[in-house]
C-alpha cells in the first residue's frame with residue numbers, strides 16, 4: 001500500500017507511541033478490496049472482531065427508542081441517503097470494511113444515532129431496522145458478501161423487551177439480550193452526564209441555562225424518568241442505585257386523559273394547544289375559595305391553584321362548555337407539578353440536592369420544565385435543583401447501548417464526542433416516523449428528496465419562552481407566544497453523536513475556558529457559487545448547492561432564535577458546522593481550485609524570497625520573516641473585505657502591497673520581546689498554519705525554515721479537513737515536496753521527519769549524507785479539525801502526543817489566533833500572528849482598524 005496520510009506518517013516519523021485506546025482496530029490481514037487504482041478502495045479487515053454493538057433498543061409503554069452506531073462517515077452523514085443495501089461496499093460501516101481515509105485512524109470512531117417510534121406503530125420500527133440492516137451484522141457473512149439469515153443478538157430494555165421478543169425474533173430474526181430497565185436508565189444518565197458536553201440544563205421562568213457537571217462530583221442524585229409512568233431512582237454511582245419511588249400519574253396519564261378531553265391526535269398538538277390556554281377557567285384558585293383574597297398565613301396567593309380542575313364542579317357545563325386550550329394547560333400543569341412535588345419529597349427523603357428529569361413526557365417543553373422546576377424550588381425553598389437532559393427520552397436506550405461490554409464506552413469522556421447537527425437530523429434525530437408514505441426507506445432518504453425536490457425548510461420557532469411563564473406554572477404562559485417548536489426543529493436538539501476516540505484536549509492549554517462567541521458572517525451566495533464550481537458546475541451540483549444553502553440557513557435561523565439550541569456553540573463549532581454541512585451535501589473542497597492557483601503563484605516566487613531573506617543579517621531577517629507571515633495572512637477567503645480586494649490585483653501584487661504596509665509598531669506588537677527570547681533556541685515548535693497560497697508558502701514556510709536553521713524541530717499543524725481556503729494535511733505535504741526541490745534546509749528537514757517518501761523530495765543529495773540524520777525534523781501533523789478556528793478542547797491524538805514536548809506554539813491567522821484563543825494561555829511560549837481583516841473585530845478586540853496586525857508573544861504560563 002502506498003504511504004498513507006500525513007498524520008500517520010509524521011506519527012511514525014517521530015516514533016511517538018500511540019495513545020492507548022480501548023477501541024483498537026485489528027488491522028492484521030488488512031486487504032484492499034477491488035481495484036488498487038480506485039481512489040478510495042475499500043479495505044477489508046478480516047480480523048476485526050465483534051462489530052456487534054451497533055443497535056440497542058428501549059421498548060417502552062408509549063415509545064420505542066433506538067440508539068445505533070455507525071462507523072462509516074459519509075453514509076451516516078447523509079442520514080443514509082444512499083439507496084444501496086447496507087452491505088454494499090460503499091456502505092462499509094457494519095462490515096468492518098474501511099476506506100483508506102478511515103483506516104488511517106488506528107482507533108475506531110463512529111456515530112451514534114437516535115430515533116424513536118410510537119409503540120403503537122411497531123411495524124414502522126421493524127421496517128426501519130430492516131431497511132438499515134440493523135438486524136443483520138454477522139461479521140463473517142458480511143465480509144463474504146452474504147446477508148446474514150440468522151439474526152443477531154441485540155441489547156433491549158423496557159417492557160417491550162419481554163412483550164415483543166417473539167415478534168422481533170419472527171420478523172427480524174433478532175434475539176433480545178435483555179437488560180434491566182432501571183439499570184439502563186441509570187447507565188444512560190451517567191453516560192450522558194459524564195461524556196456529553198452541555199447535556200444538563202436548568203429551566204426556570206423561561207430561561208434555559210446549561211450546567212457544567214463535574215464528572216467526579218456527580219453522585220448522589222435523584223433520577224426521575226417520566227415515561228408512560230414515572231420512576232424515581234436514587235443514584236449513588238455507576239451501577240449503584242435504588243428505585244426509591246414511582247408514580248402511575250405520568251406521561252401516559254397526561255397524554256391519555258388529554259386525548260380524551262381535547263380530542264388531539266398527536267402529542268405535540270396538545271402541547272401546542274396548551275400554549276394558548278388559561279387554566280383559571282378550569283382550576284379552582286385560592287382566590288375562588290377565599291373571595292378573591294390571598295391566604296397569607298400559609299403563604300398562598302389568591303392566584304395559587306387550590307384544586308386542579310376544581311372549578312368544574314361548580315359549573316353546570318359539560319366538556320363542550322370548556323375551551324380545549326384551557327383543559328390542555330390545566331392538565332399539563334397538574335401532572336408536571338405533581339411529579340415535581342413527588343420528586344422533591346423523595347429528594348428530601350434521601351437528602352439529595354440534585355434532581356435530573358428524563359423521559360419523553362418532558363419533550364423539551366418550556367412550560368413543563370418550568371412547572372417542575374418551580375415545584376422543586378418552591379417546596380425545597382431553593383435547596384434542591386431541577387435539571388433536564390437534552391437526550392431526555394433516550395436514557396434507557398443509551399444505557400442498553402453502553403452495556404455492550406466490548407464497547408468500552410463508559411470510559412469515554414466529553415472531548416471524544418463531537419455532536420453534529422446534520423440536516424438529516426430531522427429524520428435521524430428523534431423525529432417520530434409516521435405511517436410510511438410509500439415505503440419507509442424512501443422517507444428516510446430525506447436528503448435525496450430534499451435535494452431533488454427542493455423541499456422548503458421553514459425556520460423553526462423556539463420553544464423556550466423568553467421572559468417568564470409566570471410564577472413557575474401557576475399562571476398561564478404568555479398567550480401571544482406561539483412558541484412551540486415544530487417537530488423537526490425539536491428533533492434538531494438531539495444531533496448525531498460522533499464518536500472520535502482519537503480526539504483529546506490539547507495538553508498545552510493552560511486555561512480551557514474563555515472562548516469567544518461570534519456570529520457567522522453571511523457569505524452564503526459566494527460560497528455556494530464556489531462550491532458548485534468546485535464540483536464542475538453541473539446541474540446536480542447546482543441542486544446540491546441550493547439544498548446546502550437552504551439547509552445551512554435553517555441551521556442559522558434556528559441558532560439565531562435560540563443560540564443554545566445545540567448546546568453551547570463556540571465560533572469554532574459554528575464554522576465547523578458550515579464545513580460539515582458542505583461535506584454533507586458532498587462538496588469535498590469548495591476552494592480547491594482557488595487554493596491551487598494561489599499555491600502555484602506563490603511557489604514560483606518562493607526561491608527569490610528565500611534568497612532575499614538569506615542576504616539579510618540575522619536581526620533583519622527575523623523581522624522580515626514575521627512581516628512576511630503577517631502580510632501573507634491577507635489571503636483569507638473568509639473575509640469579505642479581502643475577497644473584494646482580490647478583484648483588484650494579482651496575488652503577488654497584493655502580497656507586495658501588503659508587505660509594504662507593514663509599518664511597525666503593529667497594533668499589538670510584542671516583536672521585541674519575542675526577539676529577545678529568540679536567543680535561546682526552542683526544542684520543538686508547533687506552527688498552527690492558516691491559509692493556502694502566499695500565507696503558508698511566503699509566510700509560514702520561511703518561519704519554519706528559520707526555526708529549523710536554528711536547530712528547532714518544527715511541527716506544521718494544518719487542518720485535517722478542508723475549511724474555506726485553509727491548507728490541509730495532504731496539500732501541505734505536496735507543497736513541501738515542491739519547496740524541497742529548491743530549498744536544502746526544508747528538504748533535509750522533511751527527510752529527517754520522514755513525512756514524505758524520499759523519492760518525493762528529490763535525490764540530488766545521496767542518502768549517504770550523514771549530516772541529515774541529525775538534522776532537525778520537519779513534521780506535518782493534522783489538528784483533527786475542519787474549521788478555520790481551533791477548539792483546543794478537541795484536537796487529534798497525534799497532535800496531543802507530539803505537543804507534550806513542545807516549547808513554542810505559533811498560532812497564525814484570525815480564526816486560530818483571534819476569534820478563538822486570543823485569550824488562551826499556554827504552558828509553553830506562544831506567539832499569535834494575524835492580520836485583522838474585519839473592521840468590527842479590529843475595533844472590538846484590539847481597538848484598531850482593518851488590516852492592523854497582531855504579534856502577540858507570551859512566555860509560558862507558570863502553573
Ligand SMILES: Nc1ncnc2c1ncn2[C@@H]1O[C@H](COP(=O)(O)OP(=O)(O)OP(=O)(O)O)[C@@H](O)[C@H]1O
Pocket residue numbers: 059060061062063064118158159226227228229230250251252253254255267268358359360361362363393432
Ligand atoms: N410523539 C409522542 N407520542 C406519544 N407520546 C409522546 C410523544 N412525545 C412525547 N410523548 C410523551 O412521552 C411519554 C413516553 O415517554 P417515554 O418514551 O420516556 O416512556 P416509555 O418508555 O414509552 O414509557 P415507560 O417507560 O413507562 O414504559 C408519553 O406517555 C407521552 O406523555
Ligand SMILES: CC(C)(CO)[C@@H](O)C(=O)NCCC(=O)O
Pocket residue numbers: 060061158159181227228229230231245246247248
Ligand atoms: C412500569 C415502568 C417501570 C415501565 O417503564 C414505568 O411505567 C413506571 O415506573 N411506572 C410507575 C409505577 C409506580 O411506581 O407506580
Ligand SMILES: [Mn+2]
Pocket residue numbers: 058059060061158227228396
Ligand atoms: Mn421507558
